[in-house]
Structures are given as C-alpha cells and as structure tokens.
Amino acid sequence: QVQLVESGGGLVQPGGSLRLSCAASGFTFSIYAMSWYRQAPGKERELVAAITSAGGSTNYADSVKGRFTISRDNAKNTVYLQMNSLKPEDTAVYYCNGALGLIDYWGQGTQVTVSS
Numbered sequence: 453q454v455q456l457v458e459s460g461g462g463l464v465q466p467g468g469s470l471r472l473s474c475a476a477s478g479f480t481f482s483i484y485a486m487s488w489y490r491q492a493p494g495k496e497r498e499l500v501a502a503i504t505s506a507g508g509s510t511n512y513a514d515s516v517k518g519r520f521t522i523s524r525d526n527a528k529n530t531v532y533l534q535m536n537s538l539k540p541e542d543t544a545v546y547y548c549n550g551a552l553g554l555i556d557y558w559g560q561g562t563q564v565t566v567s568s
Contacts, residue, residue: 453478455476469538472548474548482529484505485552486503489546491547522534531548540566
C-alpha cells in the first residue's frame with residue numbers, strides 16, 4: 453500500500469538546522485511532484501516547498517525562501533527538506549505530500565519545534 457513516512461523532526465534552538473526526510477513506497481515515486489506542508493496549532497495547513505518529479509524545478513513559500521531547501525533522490529524514493537536558520541515561527545507539524553493529477557498522498561507528519 454501507499455506509504456509516506458516522515459522523519460527528522462525534533463526540538464531545535466532558534467538559528468539551528470534540521471533535515472526532514474520522507475520515504476515513499478507503494479507508488480511510482482519518480483513521476484510524482486513532491487511537496488512539504490506544515491500546520492501550526494490553530495492555523496491552516498500551508499505549502500512550504502515543492503519539487504517537480506525530476507527535480508528540475510522548485511518553489512518555496514516566501515517565509516522560508518533562502519533558509520529551506522527541498523530536494524529528492526528518485527533512486528531512494530525519498531524527498532528531503534533541509535531547514536536552516538530556524539525561527540520559532542517555523543514550529544509546526546510538517547507533512548510530506550505526493551501529487552499526480554487528482555491523486556494525492558499524505559504522510560502522517562513530523563513535529564518540528566523551534567524553541568530556546
């Protein structure tokens with residue numbers, strides 16, 4: 453069955469870094485656009501970063517541009533989110549998403565907490 457399993461979340465101090473990973477299985481990963489979303493308490497889920505199927509194009513939310521980098525390894529069926537210069541406002545549950553047309557897959561999420 454389809455699985456997206458996020459890992460790499462945790463507690464980090466402001467200014468620190470984390471690298472999230474999302475391991476995919478059960479579908480043809482290499483033809484899906486992949487994204488990272490986040491949802492903070494009391495807020496709507498928002499798009500953080502996205503990458504095309506071959507990795508040739510990326511886009512980012514304005515709030516993370518220059519600090520976060522999305523990448524993928526189609527040989528490993530994995531998408532990554534490198535997060536640098538973390539701020540308290542980056543605190544949220546981060547979700548991995550795979551999309552192809554009307555097909556939409558979600559992971560269970562990983563908590564990222566930025567606090568001193």
